[in-house]
Amino acid sequence: MSIRLQKFLTVAIALLTLAEWTLLGIVTPVIADMHRDFGITPSMFDWPYSYMMYLHWIWSVPVGVACAALLIWKDRKLSRRMAGIVNLVIVLGGVVLAALWVWGALPPRMMHYG
Numbered sequence: 526m527s528i529r530l531q532k533f534l535t536v537a538i539a540l541l542t543l544a545e546w547t548l549l550g551i552v553t554p555v556i557a558d559m560h561r562d563f564g565i566t567p568s569m570f571d572w573p574y575s576y577m578m579y580l581h582w583i584w585s586v587p588v589g590v591a592c593a594a595l596l597i598w599k600d601r602k603l604s605r606r607m608a609g610i611v612n613l614v615i616v617l618g619g620v621v622l623a624a625l626w627v628w629g630a631l632p633p634r635m636m637h638y639g
Contacts, residue, residue: 535608543593553581
């Protein structure tokens with residue numbers, strides 16, 4: 526992989542990481558308010574719900590900025606191979622975070638009472 530391509534991928538992954546943390550921080554309080562308005566309790570959800578509902582933009586945006594900055598900074602300090610491995614781990618971690626958020630906030634199986 527050429528150096529230009531790796532730098533482009535790093536910047537793209539950094540922007541995606543920032544966007545993911547920002548989006549989750551903005552959307553989660555809205556989803557939590559909707560659940561509260563409909564009288565939905567945490568016991569109706571699977572285990573990720575209790576953790577995912579703590580995401581809020583006040584702290585998730587700085588976390589996204591820090592992750593993006595560290596992703597760009599690591600290219601200067603790590604070898605190209607190690608930087609590529611870190612990029613892969615970050616992408617997989619982002620996919621796992623998004624999947625857990627969807628599972629926790631919008632579960633496929635939700636008990637209906639009433």
